[in-house]
Amino acid sequence: MEIFVLGLNHKTAPLELREKLSIPNHKTQELLRVLGERRIFDERLLLSTCNRTELYGVDGDAGQAVLEAKKFLSEYSRVDLETLEEKLYILRQPDSVEHLFSVASGLDSMVIGETEITGQVKDAYLEAHKNQQTGKVLNALFQRSLRVAKTLRSQTEIGARKVSVASIAVDLAEKIFGNLKGVRVMVIGTGEVSTLVTKTMTAKGALPLIVSSRHYERAAELASRINGEAIPYDEYESRIEGVDILIASTLAARVLIHEPQVRGWMRRRHERPLFMIDLAVPRNIETAVEKLDNVYLYNIDDLSEIAEKNRAFRKSQLEDCFRLVKTQTRYFMDWFLKEFDAQCRERS
Template sequence: MLELIIIGLNHKTASIEAREKLAFQESEMEKALSQANSLPSLKENMILSTCNRVEVYAISEHAEKGILDLKDFLSRFHNLPLIHFEKNLYFLVGEEAVRHIFRVASSLDSMVVGEPQILGQIKNAYTMATESNTSGVILHRLLHRAFHVAKRVRTETLIGNSAVSISSVAVELAESILGSLEQISVLLIGAGEMCELAARHLVAGGAGKILVTNRTYERAVSLAKEFNGEAVPFDEMGQGMKRADIVISATDAPQYLISHDQVVKVMKERKQRPIFFIDIADPRDIDPEVGDIENAYLYNINDLQDVANKNIKDREKEVQKAEMIVQDEVIKFVHWYQSLEITPTIIALRKKFEEIRKKELEKMVSLHPNFSEKERRSLEALTSAIVNKILHDPLTRLKQKDEEAMSDFYVNSLRALFQLPDHAGVEIKEEE
């Protein structure tokens, strides 16, 4: 039977350096999905790559072979020997894989529990897989149920009442460093979702001045205008840093945007006035050596963990409720998933019995041409009832699926005993 497998690493298993090496840029996602889909052991695949995790979700006929192929794929795609990152990887199969994606979508596995951003990132990953034709009926069902689970968690618990994103934690960190944000100037590098969220939290926190710079100047102007800020041309970023007390950077640039030497020059122009850099990009936008410069203080995603831990404590009871919702939905999905194997067998068995019933009934009717229409209908009803009663107990037992191993045994036994086809050509429909 086809199996769901997940291979990945996240903020719990790998450093930011390790995560950066395996991160997929949006521009290369189509190529990555296509390469993964060409692996003989995989039938479907989707890639989720964020600042805190890189995960590949796949459907494979052989889980062990699929995992081996995916490890090799990650190594080849990133031109990185497996020995450099294998220790950071985790592998999940079947029910545990289902539970994992439901927890991820519900932000129960996030650095900041309750943050809403991960759901949007999963939806984007799913859209890319759909557009690249690498997702099929199982991943389609899995992801839509994951979206449903996330919605249930958000509406049936209070986990999102004071939920915070990485961007808002960054702003909270800035407040803890400088106290009040009033009279403070902040430079945002990037104009994407994370910087937009940061801008919203900065305005809510009373930030004095917001500067925005972006490679596409029009995007910087648009974001700055929305928050009554000021756009700074990308090639004048240094001037922006000269004016700012805090720099928050969140772009998808493949290399450092801010170098050690660049900040040394800025610090001279600032007359060594302290500046705080908060790098929430993946890969990182700011050279780690910037943190070695006097009066320049650098924080990255890993430094947000202390703030995140405080949020986890505040949400413990709601997390327990959320975990119960996840477990309920895992059971429902596994039930549907097993039906991919069981339903065709049930239909094939009924079809075989029905063919035998009709054939024998036709023989009986041909031997007794004087049967009235009423008598024929009575025989039809009688033989149908006999078939239903014969099949009732074994099919009920098959549907119970107390243990997956026994369920497979029953399915295989029925197919062998009654010479049923391996696949009945049955389309498994969505259950809402």
């Protein structure tokens, strides 16, 4: 009895190939059924995310099962077997176990330490389990992988620091206001990054006010999508008193918000902290405002720099993480070999 994984990911295959092998959620059930009908592996599970497609399997007859699985993937992706084999990795235990633990913990992701993958692994497992494609081994393996992911998060700092501009902006806002529930966010401009930041803040309970000078309809449409309010550009100053976070992201080629203006706002706001995020290039907010008390100004470079630093920090955690993964792999293999000792001995 052996545990295998066949697959490709962002490290081994280009996007064009990953696209061909990608499995949409609604197709998983059908593909698992076909795999079952063809008796490819005794237990089987498909994991497909934007950066990887993997087939996990358990079988006694290693060579035949892997060959059948490769043919199946080639057939599904319509990529000839030879080309596919060049990019495909095939791992057997304990490497396959270690690989899954790394994947589930986000150590193998493009953004190291991301948490979305843990949910995707869980969903893939639940789908296979629901369709009765998993058995004792894959049940134990995938449940353990989710626990390993949790252990890694609690015992290392792999997920402690955010790496996307939007989540860093939210973190900073939380360091100023504590909780974003009820915090007023005013967004001047409807750029892509500012929309993403606003959405992330709205998800945390912030109340958005969208200001647009040129495309009021776009602002109104965005506001309705995120349960906010759209206001015309010439009205924004009259609403500034109630605002806690101001995001500027217009295409204007000049500074729109000047230091004396913000000084006046701060007086009217009784010096309540004001978090200003300038996502525009060229910048929309005069840098001199950062000297004002209780004004916290960040531009796109500042946020990107923090993201880069945090990425480096996550990388520095990798050694500890892999050590933990190796230990957990050893524990799992001890259990697996003990449990299936008789079958293993029979095979050998």
